[in-house]
Amino acid sequence: MQIPIGLLGCGTVGAGVVSLVRRRADRVANMTGLRPVIQKILVRDLHKDRGVHFEHEQLTTSAEDILGDPDIQIVVETIGGIEPARTYILEALARKKHVVTANKDLIALHGPEILQTAAANGVSILFEASVGGAIPLLGPLQENLTANEVTDLKGIINGTTNFILSKMTEEGLDFDEALALAQELGYAEADPSSDVDGLDAARKLVILASIAFHTEVHLSDVRVEGIRHVTASDVRYADEAGYVIKLLADGRDRNGRLSLSVRPTLIPKSHPLAHVSDAFNALFVRGDAAGDLMFFGRGAGRMPTASAVVGDIIALVRNLKLGVVTSWPYALAGSRKPVVDFEDDLYKFYFRLMAADQPGVFAQVAHLFGELRVSMETVLQKRVAGGQAEIVIVSHEIPGKLAHEVATRLRSMPNIAVEAVMPVEPVNE
Template structure:
């Protein structure tokens, strides 16, 4: 039997989906008993030249050709952004169509509305491709890890910033140079704000944390810090100390209190996350029974992301064939409070100060008085005659570090505190 599919959007991911559904149709029919056929494709410009397997007779610029088509049982959304994607998806769900989407923004911001609508109409809405490209993350979190309480998530889930930080590390170049290169190669958009400020990672963390911690997580629960302030000297100091700098999305559940952060961090070179380079993504998970798990793979790209979409199509078709659609949604009734992290971590701080006798003693005294000991100190002269000082503290709470920073800023000879990052173990 054939299942007709409507595809909304035919850009990078959409055209990959067209290719992959075509290529895998026999295999999917064998696995699920249902043959997927993309019968209509919504595009903005019907006359734009298209490569590959896109059949121009299927193109339409009118979403209603798909949403009102009673033959279509499944809609794949790869338009991205909030509107009109949200309206289209809600309309599809209301008319009993299953939905597969790669839209992280939409799920992060309107996930509850969409999942509840799907539940009400007993249809599936699946979004494995919204986070981590080809890497299966949502299904493992939902399924296998139901046997563990997840206490920690730690992920590299934004390819653009990981590319930039990898380049800064490999080639000892500045943030600006690395960003320009990423833009030239198409890894960063012309307006890179959403990526480099950590907002994209924050949206993905919202989705992952909801599932991992079985709570309705809001985007506003996530504290966000980007990578714009990271300099070549931070990268160099980190390297000397045995670390690499990564933009991490971190979520913890400590007895029902969540802490959710996106922030640059020092990752030990011996940690598996340290070796997730360029546009790869990875998610580290700690469960009370499972222990530490990591999932790694291509975080973006046409075919990798399409492979996650098609994986969801296969699940939706299998559910349809078995008559068990609409059971995979998870809207969590409880909203666990989000609080600043109380975990004790070492912190990396880079500051500049006047290169005068006694300055270092004053800095050391502040650490002593706030009862934070230093595990590593590096001091180097700068070109303009100042001293650049890097301190790595022993484990302390974020609150404790804040007090120390406030006291350090009161020292007259301290010119500026440039960077403060937690150190992962």
């Protein structure tokens, strides 16, 4: 028996989904007796070359041809963005169709509404591809690790920024050069702000944290800082001190209190996340029973993302065979764990200062650190042109708010400019 599928959008991911469903249809039919078939595909342009073959009658520009077709039981959304994707998904769920989406923006911003609509209509919604592309993350967190209290999520979950920071580290490029290269190679969009300002990673952290920590998480719960201000000097000094700089998505659950941030962070070279380069993604998870785990792989691209989408489609076909529905309990409970001020968390901090190259200036800095009882783990001092010296200090662990106070007091000194302040990830907590 055939399971007709409606596909909304057929771009990079959608075209991969079409070809992968065709490749796996026999296997799914052998496994379940049900054969998934892409029946209708919504696009804007009927004549575009999509790199896969279609019967002309499969394509449509009318969403109603899919949403209003009673034979279609599974709808796959690969349009992206908020509208019209949100309206189409809510409409499909209301008409009792199961839904698969790769849309992180939509799930991060409207997840509770969408999950509650699915539950109210007795249908499933799956969105594995929305975080980490091919890497199985949501399934393991929701299913295989469900016996754990997950306390920590640490992820490199934006390929564009990881590519840029990797090129800055490996080839000594500055931010603008590395961004231009990422754009030339298709890793970064013409408007890269969602990636480089950390918003894309923050949206993915919202999805991961809500599932791992069993609570509703909002984008405003995440403290977000991008990588535009990271310089080639920061990357070089971090290297000298034994670290690499990564855009780290960090979620912690401490006895039901959450702290969530996305920010450039110094990672010790001995940490497994330090070796995640280029456009690869990784997620480090700590569970009270499982201990430490790390998931690694391709976070984007046509076939890696299609792998996750089609995995969800096959899960839905199995659900249909068994007559069951996948549920996401956190969204229904309406539970909201409190989010604590990240400023109370303890981290080592990296400070880069530009100071007048005169006797006594470093003593002033050292005096301030002493007065605020912040001890220094590493100090590097380099002479640069124009009577200026660059001073790099890595502190021992201090609360974020104390690092903030150090920076404010340094800024008030006449001969000193604070160029960068970044947290440092511990080797092993």
